[in-house]
Amino acid sequence: MKNIRTNAALLCSLMAATVGCHFQIETSGTRFPHKPAATATMYTVEIIVVDNANNKQITHPKLIVLGGQKATMEITDKDGQTISVDVFIKEHGQHKTGTLSYSIHSEDRKVSGQFHIPVGEPTHLQTGDFTLDATITPQPAKQ
Numbered sequence: 001m002k003n004i005r006t007n008a009a010l011l012c013s014l015m016a017a018t019v020g021c022h023f024q025i026e027t028s029g030t031r032f033p034h035k036p037a038a039t040a041t042m043y044t045v046e047i048i049v050v051d052n053a054n055n056k057q058i059t060h061p062k063l064i065v066l067g068g069q070k071a072t073m074e075i076t077d078k079d080g081q082t083i084s085v086d087v088f089i090k091e092h093g094q095h096k097t098g099t100l101s102y103s104i105h106s107e108d109r110k111v112s113g114q115f116h117i118p119v120g121e122p123t124h125l126q127t128g129d130f131t132l133d134a135t136i137t138p139q140p141a142k143q
Contacts (some may be wrong), residue, residue: 041067042139043119045087045098051106053129058106059083064139065098067091081106089119089136098136106130 043065049058065071070088086101096119103112111128125132
């Protein structure tokens, strides 16, 4: 077994919806040995978080996650709103799903939970004063 752990800090200018924020991504997980020359599938996880009470989009990040890995992201914007997201992509043959755990803190409002996202199918969640739209898209294998 090989343990992979990567920490990355990215510039907030990459995300126009979160200008003036603190942004951090952490990925970790355990990959099992596989056949020589085999590669792990990469997925793009796109999340849109909207504050319905103030009628504004809080953030719209896109993450790259390896199958079987967990990615954690935390964003704090200039208004003090904090969004934490954990994503895990589970691969079992043709059946692939993602589990997304979230926590949103905005002034005196707080909401958190977890939901499952089938790979390739957009998922919409209305929770409290917030809306989350998430899509997991597999990346094509490079030849």
